[in-house]
Every structure is written in structure tokens, then in C-alpha cells.
Amino acid sequence: MAHHHTVRRHSRPRRPRQGAVLLVVGTLxxxxxxxxxxxxxxxxxxxxxxxxxxxxxxxxxFFVTMxxxxxDAAEKNGAELIALAGRFDGDNEGQxxxxxxxxxxxxxxxxITPSNTTGVLGAIAEARRQGILVxxxxxxxxxxxxxxxxxxxxxxxxxxxxxxxxxxxxxxxxPELIMLDGTEGSSVSQQRHDGFLDGFGIKDDSPAIRGRxxxxxxxxxxxxxxxxxxxxxxxxxxxxxxNEPVADxxxxxxxxxxxxxxxxxxTIDGGCDGVRAVRAGKYAATVMQFPVRMAEQGVDxxxxxxxxxxxxxxxxxxxxxxITDKPVRxxxxxxxxxxxxxxxx
Amino acid sequence: MRSPGTTSPTAGPEPGAALREALRYAxxxxxxxxxxxxxxxxxxxxxxxxxxxxxxxLSLVLQQTIVIGxxxxxxxxxxxxxxxxxxxxxxxxLGTIVMAKLVFEGGxxxxxxxxGLVVATLLGLVNGLLVARLGLPPFIVTLGALSVVYATSRLxxxxxxxxxxxxxxxxxxxxxxxxxxxxxxxxFLLLGLYAYFWYVLGKTGWGRHIYAVGNAPxxxxxxxxxxxxxxxxxxxxxxxxxxxxAWQALGRIPNADPNAYQTANLESITAVVIGGTSLFGGxxxxxxxxxxxxxxxxxxxxxxxxxxxxxxxxxxTGTLVVVAVGVDKVLRRGDTR
Numbered sequence: 035m036a037h038h039h040t041v042r043r044h045s046r047p048r049r050p051r052q053g054a055v056l057l058v059v060g061t062l063x064x065x066x067x068x069x070x071x072x073x074x075x076x077x078x079x080x081x082x083x084x085x086x087x088x089x090x091x092x093x094x095x096f097f098v099t100m101x102x103x104x105x106d107a108a109e110k111n112g113a114e115l116i117a118l119a120g121r122f123d124g125d126n127e128g129q130x131x132x133x134x135x136x137x138x139x140x141x142x143x144x145x146i147t148p149s150n151t152t153g154v155l156g157a158i159a160e161a162r163r164q165g166i167l168v169x170x171x172x173x174x175x176x177x178x179x180x181x182x183x184x185x186x187x188x189x190x191x192x193x194x195x196x197x198x199x200x201x202x203x204x205x206x207x208x209p210e211l212i213m214l215d216g217t218e219g220s221s222v223s224q225q226r227h228d229g230f231l232d233g234f235g236i237k238d239d240s241p242a243i244r245g246r247x248x249x250x251x252x253x254x255x256x257x258x259x260x261x262x263x264x265x266x267x268x269x270x271x272x273x274x275x276x277n278e279p280v281a282d283x284x285x286x287x288x289x290x291x292x293x294x295x296x297x298x299x300x301t302i303d304g305g306c307d308g309v310r311a312v313r314a315g316k317y318a319a320t321v322m323q324f325p326v327r328m329a330e331q332g333v334d335x336x337x338x339x340x341x342x343x344x345x346x347x348x349x350x351x352x353x354x355x356x357i358t359d360k361p362v363r364x365x366x367x368x369x370x371x372x373x374x375x376x377x378x379x
Numbered sequence: 380m381r382s383p384g385t386t387s388p389t390a391g392p393e394p395g396a397a398l399r400e401a402l403r404y405a406x407x408x409x410x411x412x413x414x415x416x417x418x419x420x421x422x423x424x425x426x427x428x429x430x431x432x433x434x435x436x437l438s439l440v441l442q443q444t445i446v447i448g449x450x451x452x453x454x455x456x457x458x459x460x461x462x463x464x465x466x467x468x469x470x471x472x473l474g475t476i477v478m479a480k481l482v483f484e485g486g487x488x489x490x491x492x493x494x495g496l497v498v499a500t501l502l503g504l505v506n507g508l509l510v511a512r513l514g515l516p517p518f519i520v521t522l523g524a525l526s527v528v529y530a531t532s533r534l535x536x537x538x539x540x541x542x543x544x545x546x547x548x549x550x551x552x553x554x555x556x557x558x559x560x561x562x563x564x565x566x567f568l569l570l571g572l573y574a575y576f577w578y579v580l581g582k583t584g585w586g587r588h589i590y591a592v593g594n595a596p597x598x599x600x601x602x603x604x605x606x607x608x609x610x611x612x613x614x615x616x617x618x619x620x621x622x623x624x625a626w627q628a629l630g631r632i633p634n635a636d637p638n639a640y641q642t643a644n645l646e647s648i649t650a651v652v653i654g655g656t657s658l659f660g661g662x663x664x665x666x667x668x669x670x671x672x673x674x675x676x677x678x679x680x681x682x683x684x685x686x687x688x689x690x691x692x693x694x695x696t697g698t699l700v701v702v703a704v705g706v707d708k709v710l711r712r713g714d715t716r
Contacts, residue, residue: 093638098538122641218690248689254632254639261439262683265430279540279636286632290561307540379539 083113083340085333086136088129088146090172092119095305095379096325097147100171103329104145111337116141123251124217126153133157136166143167143336145329151176151221167339167346171328173222174349183346185331187323189222192302192354193229195365199319200272200300201234202362209236210269213246214256214284216276223276226302230274244270249280256283264291275301278308278320285316306377309357313370319358325378327352412706413655413670416699420674424681431681434560440676445551445565446471446631448672449624450643451650452572453617455668458651459580460593460610461660462510462517466502466524467621468643472636473532474499474625478548479541479635488545496622502528503618504611511610525644532637543633551630565627569669572620576665589613594661649696650675653703662707674699 087104089097101117108115116136120128126149134157136144144161148154148170158168158180170184178184201209211234216223236242244267247259256279264270264287273288275281281301288297294315301308304322312320335346356365357373424431450467457464474495481491502524509520543549551565580586588609591599600606629635654671656663675696682692 093533093538095539245683245686247683252639253634253636257632258443258679259683259689261443262680265433265436265439265680266428266684266686267430282634283632307542 083111083143083337084139084141085113085115085336086132086139086141086144087115087117087329088132088136088144089117089119090123090125090129090147090149091121094123096172096303099378100147100325100329103326104333107330107333111333113333113337115333120149124149124220126150129154130157133161137161137164141166142340143169145169145171145332145336146181147172148175155180167336169332169335169346171332172325176221178349183335184349185328185335185352186349187328187354188349188351189225189302190229190232191351192321192323193226193231194233195229195354195356196226196274196300196302196319196321197230197233197235199233199356199358199362199365199367200230200274200298202365203298203318203360204272207271209234209242209272210267211236211243211272211274212260212263212270212284213243213274214249214259214276214280215246215274216249216251216280218248226276227274230300234272234274249276249283251277251280253279253283256280257287258283260284260287261290264288264293268293271296271298273297273299275299275317277301278303278305278311281308281317281320282311285311289316304355304357304373304377305379306374307379309370309373309377312357312373313359315359318360319356319367320373322355322357322373322376324352324376410655410664410667410670412703413653413667413674416653417670417674417677420677420681424677424685428681428684430684434558436680436684438560438562438566440673440680441566441569442563442631443676443680444672445563445569446624446628446640447643447646447650447675448569448669449572449620449627451647451654451668451672452576452665453620453624454644454647455651455654455656455663455665456576456589456613456617456620457517458593458648458656458658459589459660459663460613461596462610462613463521463648463658464506464614464617465518465521465644466506466528467521467617467624467647468640469525469528469532470499470502470618470621471625471628471643472640473502473528473535474622475628475635475639476532476536476541476637478625478629479543480536482543482545482548483541488547491545492547492626495625496619499622499625500615500618503614503616503621506618507611507614510614511607521644529637536635536637538637540634540636543629543635548626548629549633551627552633553630563630565630568623568627572623573665573669580665585609585612590661592661646675649700653696653699655703655707657707658704659707671703 085108087101089101091097105115116139118132118135129149133144133154137160144166155175161168168181170181172186174184174186175181215227231238245263247263249256249259260283268291273284275284278301281299285299288294299317300319301317302321304320308320311317338344356367357370358367359369361367430436450471453467454464477498478491478495482488506520506524509515510517551568552563554561554563588604591604592606592609596606650672651668652658653674654667656667678695679692
């Protein structure tokens with residue numbers, strides 16, 4: 035018995051072995067390609083309600099939360115959810131392809147978080163032409179009535195709340211502001227930026243703005259940008275950040291310069307990491323948004339549309355709440371205990 | 380016999396010949412161009428801002444270079460063999476996730492670190508086997524790896540990020556204060572790695588083999604170099620370097636994010652190319668790569684401090700890449716003449 039195991043093959047034919055490896059890899063690829071083609075939309079005589087969800091990406095915790103909430107809501111309603119996504123924030127082509135695939139699969143409603151206000155309008159129009167209810171989640175389209183209804187954060191309002199908080203926290207100190215924006219040309223970036231300045235009470239060309247940078251919402255780029263801006267001047271007492279990863283990068287750079295005590299950082303998101311960072315004092319406040327509400331309301335609306343024919347319409351603000359452990363006079367806020375019970379991600 | 384007064388037409392010092400010779404020499408020494416570009420950039424920003432040429436800022440530029448610098452070192456080795464690596468950022472991200480997640484869940488930091496390094500090295504080994512053994516194009520192999528490894532990071536991390544609390548994992552972000560300026564251990568490691576690979580490439584058989592394989596694989600094979608093994612070893616070493624970059628990344632930002640370093644592959648190629656290493660293989664130096672990586676960050680830092688929009692930083696960097704490849708192309712044409 036044992037002898038068999040110790041026998042060594044001395045001449046190992048190389049070519050056939052390489053062939054075998056290729057064969058195995060090829061078979062696996064084929065098998066995986068075929069496995070994905072099953073369609074389970076048909077369910078006996080009565081057709082299940084099928085709802086498509088198209089998020090900006092599959093990776094951002096915000097959209098991961100939204101997808102999970104939509105799946106839970108669909109299950110509760112006895113509906114089926116097909117979740118697709120673009121490959122990166124701004125991937126209009128990927129979102130259009132996802133829409134087309136959902137139309138081909140004959141869904142009754144599509145929930146989409148448009149990467150760009152106009153990038154997917156053609157696909158949306160085609161879906162609606164075929165009688166599919168289309169609801170925008172998270173961000174509105176332009177024009178807003180390109181979709182049947184919108185369930186989203188009012189990003190201007192969120193920015194305004196953030197700006198008002200940071201300005202009030204400065205008390206009588208004259209503002210010296212750094213602005214860490216998202217992506218050039220993104221509507222959410224623009225709305226939050228404009229809202230912040232409005233709430234903060236200055237204009238875009240104000241000399242109180244000591245520096246600005248695009249960060250693509252990326253922690254690493256935000257830290258580098260803040261480090262470089264602080265090289266220019268350390269006369270800074272307030273920072274606008276487009277989202278929590280950016281606030282994280284900014285706070286690291288500010289802490290490294292020993293400026294934490296003089297600078298108030300405000301941000302938007304309400305992820306659990308973000309709320310914990312507020313609690314730890316890394317930034318003063320965050321404005322929480324509610325992806326779970328967006329997803330649940332969207333799924334319920336589609337279900338109701340299929341069952342009773344009632345069509346939703348207009349913009350529904352899914353709410354924003356200021357989370358801080360340092361409340362200021364005149365602005366309603368919740369503490370981080372409240373935030374940790376309702377945060378996402 | 381010629382009288383002392385007569386001179387032949389060629390004997391006298393032709394005006395400008397020395398200058399032309401110096402220029403020729405400079406163009407043929409791969410690091411002269413990048414070094415000049417770096418010097419010009421530093422000079423311009425020193426004159427136009429009062430904040431660029433300060434010890435604190437120079438320390439920052441170094442800190443901002445550490446991760447990409449290490450990735451670019453691995454990328455240099457691969458490009459010297461006429462390959463390319465599109466997956467290095469993805470491998471680094473998976474490394475950070477493995478390290479940080481294991482510690483976050485209560486694992487031993489040293490074991491987590493070791494596992495992260497092993498995972499990165501193994502991924503280098505897989506890429507190397509596919510390139511060296513099956514003869515697949517490096518571009519295709521690493522393009523595939525890019526998708527697979529990023530997806531793996533996201534699956535393994537549940538698409539969430541993991542904070543780092545271990546002193547071992549964020550070690551490279553700490554350092555010593557020299558004259559009031561923080562110089563991180565990561566900076567020393569980066570310079571050490573470059574010095575080591577500068578030595579290895581120039582003075583050892585393995586280094587010479589890499590250049591030979593990149594220059595003309597068939598000639599290299601005929602002179603008795605094991606081409607496959609050389610290429611395989613380069614991908615494995617690069618994988619280990621990406622693992623080290625992952626460790627350094629946790630020092631720079633103590634948070635492992637599955638979405639991070641999405642453009643690191645292109646940034647590392649940018650540094651290599653600006654540093655004067657030929658994309659066609661066999662020619663260049665890692666010292667040039669370090670200078671290339673520094674140029675990119677000097678531009679970013681200087682232009683930000685000069686208050687110039689970040690989009691112009693991309694314009695400047697992109698232009699430099701094309702210029703660098705153009706210079707390489709012109710030099711190549713000179714060789715074949």
C-alpha cells in the first residue's frame with residue numbers, strides 16, 4: 035500500500051499538464067457563466083412582484099445598506115428584488131446597462147440611485163414607456179419629473195444644516211474655512227456645497243474660504259489635500275467635508291498639525307463609523323441620512339402600484355438629522371447614543 | 380613635416396561640441412531628466428510660495444509618497460522585464476483588509492501581519508506563474524487579477540472598512556522628530572527599500588538577469604539565463620513589496636478600506652514612466668522611479684499650496700507622462716540608428 039504513495043514519476047510531460055490546467059480553468063469559467071442564467075421570475079400562475087434596484091456602486095456601505103433594506107422589504111411584501119449596480123460612482127453606462135437588463139427581465143418597478151442627474155434619463159424614459167414604475171432613490175434626476183417619484187435626502191437641506199452648525203459653533207470668531215468637495219460635476223457634491231455655504235452664511239467667492247479641493251469622497255485624497263492646504267495656511271477654524279470618509283482624512287491631517295482644538299469639522303452621512311468618530315471627537319457633527327427609509331418606501335410604493343395601481347409622485351424627503359455631542363443654540367440635534375441606534379453600515 | 384602654424388580643420392575645439400556631448404550624456408543617463416524636472420518643480424514652488432520649501436512640508440511630501448513609492452518599486456521590477464502590473468493596488472488593498480480585519484476580530488497582530496504579507500506574495504506568485512509558465516501577456520493576467528482581487532477584498536470585508544488599533548500595524552506612520560519635523564519610520568523604510576533594490580539591480584546576477592530578460596529575452600535565454608524563473612521571481616518579489624505597501628498604508632491611514640487605492644496601479648506606472656524607465660523593458664532605474672514618485676507628489680503639494688485647481692494637477696502629471704515616454708521613444712530610435 036504505502037509503496038504506491040512513494041512512487042515518483044520521473045518524467046513529467048509538460049505540455050499535457052499545461053493543457054489540463056487550461057481545460058480546468060476554461061470549464062470552471064463556462065460553468066460559472068451558465069449558472070448565472072437562471073430566471074426565477076415566473077412562479078406558477080400568479081406572477082410575483084419583481085422589483086429592480088440599481089445603485090451607484092455595489093461597494094459603498096451606504097448602498098450596501100440600501101440593498102439589504104430593499105431585499106428585506108421585498109421579502110416582507112412577498113416580492114422579488116433584483117439588485118444591480120454601476121461599477122463606480124459616475125458610471126452612467128453601467129447604470130444604463132443595468133436598466134436595460136431589468137427591462138428585459140420584465141420587472142414592474144425600478145428603484146435607481148442615479149449617478150448623474152441626466153446620465154440615465156434615456157433608459158428611464160424607455161422603462162416608463164414600457165409601463166414600469168421608476169423611482170429615484172438617494173438623488174433626484176434633472177428634471178425631477180423624469181421619474182415617477184423620488185425618495186431621497188434633500189442634499190441642499192443637509193448641507194445647510196451642516197453649514198449652520200459649523201458657523202454657530204464658531205461663535206464670534208470670524209470664519210476661516212476649508213472646503214473638501216466630492217467630485218467635480220456631481221450634483222450631490224454641488225447641492226451639499228451650495229447648501230453648506232448658504233447655512234454658513236457666505237458666498238462662494240468669499241475670502242473666508244482659505245482653500246478648497248476635490249477629494250472624490252476618498253479618505254486618502256482628503257488627507258493629502260488637507261495636509262497640503264494646511265501647508266498654505268494654518269489660519270483655519272472650520273472645515274466642510276462632503277462625507278464621512280473625507281471628514282476622517284481631514285481630521286487625521288488636522289490632528290497631525292495639532293490643530294484639532296481650533297478647528298470645527300462638519301460632515302454628512304450618518305454611517306456607524308462616522309457617528310462613532312463624532313463620539314470620539316474627531317469631528318464635531320454629522321448630518322445623518324436614511325438609506326433604509328429610502329429603500330423601504332421605494333419597495334412599498336412599487337408593491338402598492340402593482341397591487342392597487344396607485345402611482346406615487348413628487349419628491350419625498352426621507353429626512354436628515356443633526357448628530358452631535360456638542361449641541362449649539364438654535365439648532366435641533368441628537369446625541370451619538372441616538373445616532374448609534376439608527377446609523378447604517 | 381607640418382609647420383606648427385598650420386592646423387587641420389578638425390583638430391581645433393569646435394564650439395558647442397562639449398555642450399552637445401554633455402547633453403548627449405545627460406539624455407543617455409536615465410535619471411538626469413527626471414532629476415532635472417524634480418529640481419525645476421522644487422525651484423518653482425520654492426519661489427512662488429513661502430510654504431513649500433519648509434522642512435515640515437518636505438516631510439509631508441515624503442509621507443505622501445511612501446505607499447505609491449513602494450508600489451512603484453515593485454512595478455519598476457516588473458516593467459524592467461517588459462511586463463506591467465495593473466493589480467498592485469488591489470493586492471495592497473486585500474493585504475490591508477486581511478491585516479486589519481483579523482486584528483479587529485481579536486486576532487494576533489503579528490500573525491495578521493504575516494498572513495497579509497503571505498497573501499500578497501502568493502498573489503504575486505500566481506500572476507508570475509501565469510506570465511512565466513503559461514506565457515500569458517502580463518497586461519491580461521494582471522487585468523484579470525485586478526477584478527478578482529478587488530472583488531475578493533469586498534467579499535472578505537463585507538464592503539466595510541476596518542479601523543486599525545494595533546501598534547504593530549500602524550508602526551510606519553510613527554517616527555522620530557528631527558529638528559521639530561516628523562520623519563516617519565515609513566520614510567526610512569522606503570529609502571531603505573530603494574537603496575537595497577538599487578544595489579541588487581546594479582550589482583547582483585539577479586539584477587543583471589532582469590535587465591537582460593527585459594532587453595532581449597531570446598538572447599538572455601541563449602546566454603544561459605533561466606528567463607522563466609527570473610520573471611517568476613520578479614512577480615513574487617513585487618507581491619511581497621505590495622504586502623509591505625499594505626503595511627505602510629495602514630501606518631499612513633489606520634483604516635483598511637476595500638475601496639481605497641483604486642488608481643494606485645496607474646499612479647505607480649506614472650511614477651515609473653516619469654522616472655525614465657522604459658515601458659518596453661530592459662532600461663531604467665529604480666532611483667528614477669523614486670524621483671518620478673516624488674515629482675508627482677511635489678506637483679500635487681506645490682500646486683495645491685499655490686491655490687491651483689486640482690484638475691490642473693492632473694493636466695500637469697499627464698503631460699509629464701507623455702513627455703517622458705516621448706523622450707524614451709526618441710532615445711530608442713537613436714539606439715537603432
